[in-house]
Amino acid sequence: MCFVLGITAVDPARSSLLFERFMSPERSDPPDIDVDFEHERREEVIQEIYRRYGRDRAAMVSEVISYRGKSALRDVGKAFGLSMDQVDRLSGTMTHGWEGVDVPAARVREMGLDPKDARIEQVFKIARQIQ
Structure with missing residues (x-):
């Protein structure tokens, strides 16, 4: 997904990455996107997203979990x-x-x-x- 969206230049097909790891009949959920970056550069990444896509097309999202x-x-x-x-x-x-x-x-x-x-x-x- 990251390659298709232009987030990364790494082509999974050319890099022989295992597509089955993300899309297989055994998975009940669709694949998600996970992008990691240095926490010190968080604000820089946010500003680049705003610059590239516009504030009206970007949103901050969080997830709250609880434990058993x-x-x-x-x-x-x-x-x-x-x-x-x-x-x-x-x-x-x-x-x-x-x-x-x-x-x-x-x-x-x-x-x-x-x-x-x-x-x-x-x-x-x-x-x-x-x-």
């Missing part, structure tokens, strides 16, 4: 530097329907974790917020 409970605990735990063993214990004992309700201290201790550990408290707090 176990995934939230896993990702926040990793971000807080918990070991994979701790992350596994933390998320492994939670049910799939965990909705961020407070977890009793006894249950946290059963996981082999300290419920008074500031990192553990923060992991639960942030995991609740991103659900």
Whole structure:
């Protein structure tokens, strides 16, 4: 798509890129466009898009996601530097329907974790917020 739209000069056919990776019967969704650039040059890219296509033909779009409970605990735990063993214990004992309700201290201790550990408290707090 990026080549067809003139966003890149890389011709996927001439570069032997695998078209099947993006269009195949196994995919239920159409392909999307993903363009990466340095975050320091973000404003420069935005201004070039406005210059090239006009402000009336360009828009800023964002996507907001939310996590399911176990995934939230896993990702926040990793971000807080918990070991994979701790992350596994933390998320492994939670049910799939965990909705961020407070977890009793006894249950946290059963996981082999300290419920008074500031990192553990923060992991639960942030995991609740991103659900």
